[in-house]
Amino acid sequence: MVMNTGSGHHAYGHEQLARQLTDYFSEQGFEVDLYLLTEANQLSEVVRQARAKHEREGGVIVAAGGDGTLNTVAQELKHSHIRMGIIPLGTFNYVARALGIPLEPFAAAEVIVKGTAQPVHLGTVNDYIYLNNASIGLYPKIIEQRELYNARFGRFRVVAMVSGFVVLMREQQKLKLKMTIDGEQTPIETPLVFFGNNQLQLQDLKLKLAQCVEQGKLAAVAITALSRWQMIKLIHRLQVGLFEQAPEVTSFCAEQIKIESRVKHMKVAIDGEIVRIPTPLIFKVAHNALQVMVPHASTSV
Missing domain, CATH: 3.40.50.10330 (Probable inorganic polyphosphate/atp-NAD kinase; domain 1)
Incomplete structure (x- = not known):
């Protein structure tokens, strides 16, 4: 252990x-x-x-x-x-x-x-795996801010939420990326791309992309650059389950997504930890890649 x-x-x-x-x-x-x-x-x-x-x-x-x-x-x-x-x-x-x-x-x-051993799917980005989520842009900054707050106030949910809100209210830098989604290439400018692999987390966020994870596919969202007021409205949409319907949000359900950038390395937040990964970033799902002990008749990640 x-x-x-x-x-x-x-x-x-x-x-x-x-x-x-x-x-x-x-x-x-x-x-x-x-x-x-x-x-x-x-x-x-x-x-x-x-x-x-x-x-x-x-x-x-x-x-x-x-x-x-x-x-x-x-x-x-x-x-x-x-x-x-x-x-x-x-x-x-x-x-x-x-x-x-x-x-x-x-x-x-x-x-x-x-219990019993159950195979679960893993999200992957290059040589790394993620159980819950992986993201670039805003979310790594949220993690960095959260760790600063944790050091001062302790590891509590309210600390994580407050630190995240502080970052979201700042002016954010857009990432200029080239995304290839199942072979189809598209340029995108965004402060955030978020990949989810945990159905429960996506359901808690009221995202219909949870169904995509259930099918064993990549679930991702990207947002356009936002003002502070637009960000507040988007947070409200997230709370009431209308996030994916916002015009600033684009959702993806795919087998593979490649992200290219002019920079050689990108900060990626992976299950709450930050790593620097060489570009391009290639996101996939590794099916039934991990054997986990679960209660009998459990669901899958």
Whole structure:
């Protein structure tokens, strides 16, 4: 089991929880290796080591943390037979919620012990995967602002919402891009392109594109440059379920989308973390690429 002790707003209690979960899994007959990590950059190497062991011996690699932690573990386990267990400890926990995994840690642990393995789709952009979403433009700036606010006020939903609103109210730079959607090329100027891979998150945002994800396709939206007043109206449309009908919004449902830019690298927000990726950006869906322990009769991401 790998645990990010910095995840969520109850991070101070994670080490004690880790010991209790280890005791629970041991009581259920599992041999448990526990890795407590404070730095995200440690996680990939630890998971690679765990994967090498599990490829020889079998078992489940349990990721205990927020959706960013789950992404890092899934990145290392994709296209393998190794099962992934989830203990949700983040702020939003969209992956667990979409799969019907309980948010209470010991109930989630019981799913790992008694549940079933389910293949799930992964969104991909170049060599990276995303479980919930990936985006360029405004959203990476929102993430950067959120981390500044988190450092001052803690990891709470209201902090995330306020920091996002602050960014949205600023004047935004347009990205001049060339998008190729299933082979059809179109130029676009936009401050934001957003790709979603989590049905529940898209439903929470009242986006009909959730149906696109259900079909195993890429779901994306782009917006035109907006004034502050237009942005406020667009936020209202999002709240009442009319976002996709706004004239400033273009929706895409596709098998593959390529984004080209004059810059050599672009900041991409992936499941709440920011990475710099060489252009062009190629977005696809990797079908049934990850085996996740879920309750019986769960839905798919």
